[in-house]
Amino acid sequence: xxxxxxxxxxxxxxxxxxxxxxxxxxxxxxxxxxxxxxxxxxxxxxxxxxxxxxxxxxxxxxxxxxxxxxxxxxxxxxxxxxxxxxxxxxxxxxxxxxxxxxxxxxxxxxxxxxxxxxxxxxxxxxxxxxxxxxxxxxxxxxxxxxxxxxxxxxxxxxxxxxxxxxxxxxxxxxxxxxxxxxxxxxxxxxxxxxxxxxxxxxxxxxxxxxxxxxxxxxxxxxxxxxxxxxxxxxxxxxxxxxxxxxxxxxxxxxxxxxxxxxxxxxxxxxxxxxxxxx
Numbered sequence: 116x117x118x119x120x121x122x123x124x125x126x127x128x129x130x131x132x133x134x135x136x137x138x139x140x141x142x143x144x145x146x147x148x149x150x151x152x153x154x155x156x157x158x159x160x161x162x163x164x165x166x167x168x169x170x171x172x173x174x175x176x177x178x179x180x181x182x183x184x185x186x187x188x189x190x191x192x193x194x195x196x197x198x199x200x201x202x203x204x205x206x207x208x209x210x211x212x213x214x215x216x217x218x219x220x221x222x223x224x225x226x227x228x229x230x231x232x233x234x235x236x237x238x239x240x241x242x243x244x245x246x247x248x249x250x251x252x253x254x255x256x257x258x259x260x261x262x263x264x265x266x267x268x269x270x271x272x273x274x275x276x277x278x279x280x281x282x283x284x285x286x287x288x289x290x291x292x293x294x295x296x297x298x299x300x301x302x303x304x305x306x307x308x309x310x311x312x313x314x315x316x317x318x319x320x321x322x323x324x325x326x327x328x329x330x331x332x333x334x335x336x337x338x339x340x341x342x343x344x345x346x347x348x349x350x351x352x353x354x355x356x357x358x359x360x361x362x363x364x365x366x367x368x369x370x371x372x373x374x375x376x377x378x379x380x381x382x383x384x385x386x387x388x389x390x391x392x393x
Contacts, residue, residue, distance in 0.1 A: 156180070156216070157174070208224050239317065242320075243306050243320040255281060259277035304338070
């Protein structure tokens with residue numbers, strides 16, 4: 116009779132060493148909260164004196180869908196006259212769209228009654244324009260206090276908050292100066308402090324350095340980036356300035372009424388007016 120075969124060991128094999136992580140396995144950072152969303156945003160105007168065969172309306176913005184998230188730095192670029200400022204004004208609730216929705220913090224803002232929309236705008240949104248629009252008879256401190264006083268805050272508290280924001284923009288020693296006693300760059304810093312004084316989630320800036328020389332413009336550009344990092348405020352900036360466009364991390368192109376995001380291989384200056392991109 117044949118002998119039985121020896122029993123094989125039933126011990127499990129040792130586990131294989133873990134594979135090194137692939138670069139593609141690195142988790143993406145979580146998305147930051149959504150601040151602003153547009154759905155089918157359209158803006159058009161009647162064509163005055165139109166002739167037979169002409170379109171009834173001039174379409175400036177056409178069915179735009181876009182999102183802005185907390186702390187994003189976004190530039191809007193495009194040729195002159197394509198509607199960048201119009202887009203900024205509609206996003207900032209300063210102008211009504213012809214159709215579509217703008218949601219800020221989940222609120223469909225154009226469904227609000229005018230008084231509530233105004234209060235919402237003053238609390239949640241800041242603005243910086245090409246011209247500083249400071250009140251000439253008021254000091255830098257008083258100009259920055261105004262949004263707080265309009266909101267019903269007491270002068271002593273408003274003064275302290277305004278002074279703090281002027282310190283943030285590097286104008287602590289100049290808070291008692293009136294606009295006529297400030298340089299163009301200093302006046303624009305006051306305007307930035309005023310835009311931020313109520314701690315808005317979002318600041319819209321329309322050519323904020325368009326009236327400044329190159330050195331002063333560069334200083335304002337660096338200040339915007341610094342404030343974004345410190346305060347986590349989102350900035351949406353219409354600009355023809357190549358340096359500023361490159362400093363901002365996200366680039367949107369407006370052309371033919373439509374917004375699209377620039378690809379990584381597209382440079383903002385390709386879409387600026389030739390004289391500005393030079």
